[in-house]
Amino acid sequence: MMEQQSVPEQAAAGKSHGGLGGSFKVSVYELENFQGKKCDFSAECPNLTESLLEKVGSIQVESGPWLAFERCAFRGEQFVLEKGDYPRWDAWSNSHHSDSLLSLRPLHIDSPEHKIHLFENPGYGGRKMEIVDDDVPSLWAHGFQDRVASIRVINGTWVGYEQANCKGEQFVFEKGEYPRWDSWTNSRRTDALSSLRPIKVDGGGVGEMQQEGWTDGSLGRCSISTSIRSDFTTATSAPAAPDLGRAGRTPCDR
The missing domain is CATH 2.60.20.10 (Crystallins)
Known part of the structure; x- marks a missing residue:
């Protein structure tokens, strides 16, 4: 060898x-x-x-x-x-x-705070959903049904996923505007966006998975809190669960 x-x-x-x-x-x-x-x-x-x-x-x-x-x-x-x-x-x-x-x-992280706006239509039109600091393992559960067509990242850095529960192809959203689905995907394999989470760093700028609240319900194993706001749905808080403990694992892993 x-x-x-x-x-x-x-x-x-x-x-x-x-x-x-x-x-x-x-x-x-x-x-x-x-x-x-x-x-x-x-x-x-x-x-x-x-x-x-x-x-x-x-x-x-x-x-x-x-x-x-x-x-x-x-x-x-x-x-x-x-x-x-x-x-x-x-x-x-x-x-x-x-x-x-x-x-x-x-990967640039501009702020310890995370806020993102999702829009139903291209060019920031239609219904809007605001997410602050939390994981969303299923956009379907909040009324979007993977129909996200444009995005504004107010602060922080986020990663979206093609499938629910943080599965499938990944899409990174740094601070800025994304007027159409093809402005956030390089591969152009899919326009689906079904789950989302913020990428967090500790005080020394070291990025690693943050484990907070968890749920085993239909939304998957992710933290959801009332800091998720939209003009058509309200999220609920979730109980805590034990640390999963594997390095490099995302919060939405089962």
Whole structure:
């Protein structure tokens, strides 16, 4: 077996991303289970295959969060990498469409507070739903039935999912405006958005899964509170449950 070899950390390519001022470090391995050649990164890399790696087999995130992409130059399906270990490609991919991961960058977190507005129609028209700080494992339960057509992120960074309970393809929403569904997906495989959660960091800017309240009801295992507001529905609070305890796991995992 080839001995692990580390290459110098990559320099930033003209753009800086910061998780509330924190540092970023991720280790990328060519083989599964953290074996083979190893590259350490503290800044974005538009082409991992130019860093002496033929492919990406496993990942360890020391500090982040990071956003990885299926193709070079930050294109294709997106994969959110929070603090923890990812021993195989199916540990970072929810959709399992592809085992390819060819570029990555630090994921910008602009604020410890999170607020997002979802709209039923393109161009911010139709019914509106405001979410503050909490996970929504099922937009269907709040009347949207995956018909989200435009989004405004007021603050914080969010990740949406193609399916309920944080499953399927991921879509990252940083602070800004998204007037149509094709403004938030690189892969263009689907226009469905069925669940959503904020990406949170601790005081040192280290992104990792936040475990708060949980429910085992029809909404799935996610925290829901009255801070979710809309013009057509009211959410209810959920009881607490034990810590699931696996690094790199999302709050909506069962």
